[in-house]
Amino acid sequence: MGQTLVEKIVSRQVGRPVFAGEKIDRLPITKLFFNDVIGPPAINGFVENFTDLLEKYGTPSRVFDPKRLFFLPDHSVPAYSVPVAEGIDLMEEFSKQCGCKAYKEGDGIEHVVLMEDGQIVPWDIVLGTDSHTDTNGAMGALAFGVGTTDGFYAMATGHIYDFVVPETFKFELVGELPKGVYSKDIILHIIGKVGADGCARRVAEFTGPGLKTLSMDARTTICNMAVEMSARTGIMAYDETLAAYLQGRAQWPVEPIASDADAKYANVMTIDLSTLEPCVAFPHKPANVTTVSRVPEMIAESQKNPTPDFCAVESDLITDAFLGACTNGRYEDLVAGADVLKGRKVHPNVNLIVIPASRKVYERAMDEGILQVFIKAGANVESSNCGPCFGSHMGVLSKNARMISSSNRNYKGRMGSANAKIFLASPATVVASAIEGKIADPRKYLA
Structure with missing residues (x-):
């Protein structure tokens, strides 16, 4: 019987054919990375749980493979608090001690940088301490997010445990x-x-x-x-x-x-x-999707049949727009947004934030004049980070905010106040909406 991609990848790592539904007690991984949210507690967990244990058996406390382990500060950078700064310091010091790679603040978002640098390749099994590690699947790799405990166990052993091969x-x-x-x-x-x-x-x-x-x-x-x-x-x-x-x-x-x-x-x-047409996801769930041409109907439906996950929306007006995140902060995303915005201005009632997903994307966009398009139009361009996407800094929403975002989630409270409303769309739709001050169709701005 033939195998799917995931079945093939897992089979290679365990050395025998496996199929969906099988439980793998110890699945070897090939790459592991941590951000500044989970990295510091994972390091502490590794030290507390494995230092004495390994030394008891005459083995130095060390990570499974320094060349396959990476630390990337991206969520809360530049550091906005003392604890965040100290956590980044911890990742840097630990990386020096174990000989693995630690990126600098501003180098970019974890799900972009490692691919840019050629660290992720087909057949990899990649663990990252973020749910959007699945981004790396575009490389022909099996990639998924894990929490702190699985992270520091993998750091020590190079395995993920009790893995059930998915359908x-x-x-x-x-x-x-x-x-x-x-x-x-x-x-x-x-x-x-x-x-x-x-x-x-x-x-x-x-x-x-x-x-x-x-x-x-x-x-x-x-x-x-x-x-x-x-x-x-x-x-x-x-x-x-x-x-x-x-x-x-x-x-x-x-x-x-x-x-x-x-x-x-x-x-x-x-x-x-x-x-297909340009799409928009209504708050508070990415599955609340309609086309841009049917936004008025979706607004009416939200008012008629609201639920906790599909809140009542009063109008198509927006106050904030965000172009960035691991979802849509890459070079082509900035180009798409600039194509819509060139020669135009951001609406006076809208705050447009633009964050390139990596330093390399930032530099290329700057060299090619793309960032100037956003700046001259009245947008705020920031260094590479995840801040606005998960509501930590660089664009936290107020209770009255109505944001249209190129990011991946619009859950209640995701980007700031629980009373804010977040719509998801493509970079072009985000920028078209920033121009008009309301959810807009980008096609009218493209020749």
Whole structure:
């Protein structure tokens, strides 16, 4: 019987064929990374739980493999408090002691930087202490988030324990996107169709001829939001686009990987990209999706049948807009936003925040004049970080705020006040809305 991508990857690591539903007691991993939220407590957990234990058996206290372990301060940088600053200091010092890589504040968001640097390759099993580690599935890797305890155990042993091989939900993309429609619209459309729990405990595998029309930046956006339909992770096969991306970049051997033609899937859905429109997710759930042309109808529905996850929305007016995050802060996202904004101004009632996802993206956008477009239009451009996305700093929302964001979540209180309302959309839709001061269709601004 044929195997899916996840079955193949796990089989290689355990040295025997495995299939969905099998429990693996000790699954070896190939890459592990920590951010500044989970990194410091994980380091403390590692020291407290493994130093004496390893020394008892005559083994020095050390991480499983320094070359495969990374620390990336990204969530709360530049540090906005003494505890955050001390946590980053701890990660830097620990990295020096164990010989692993620690990135600097401002280098970028974990789910962007490691791929940029060629650290993630096909066949990898990647653990990261953030739920959007699934972004790395665009590299042909099995990648998922873990918490503090699993993180420091993996730091010591190089394993994840009691892993059940998940089933796979196949999403076959066909056709090609119309102008003004982007990969964010693809994944919002899918989440809106299957629902917030529509891919629960399964791997979302994205494939089909339509995928071949999408760039690596676009693919990472899709995999990034797989968890918003409760998927274990998202994943894509190796192809010519990924091969070109890894050429001259990969720090590890690259081997092709694809699911077998006779692989067994739990479910299959076909999405015709040519039929899609710009999408918007209403608060307070990424699955509350409608097209931009049907926003008035969605507003009416929210007022008629509100729920805790689908709150009443009074109008399409916005006060804030955010272009950035691990979902949509890459180079092509900034280009899409600048294409809409060039020669125009941000609405006087809107605060537009723009945050490139990495230092490399920032530098390229600056060199090519893209950042100047945002600055001259009245946007606030900040250094690479996650701050606004999870409501820590650099754009925390007030109780009266109505934000349209290119990030991945719009849960109640996600970006600040629990009374704020957050809409999700593509970078182009975010910027078009920032121009008009209300949720807007970006296609009217594209020649």
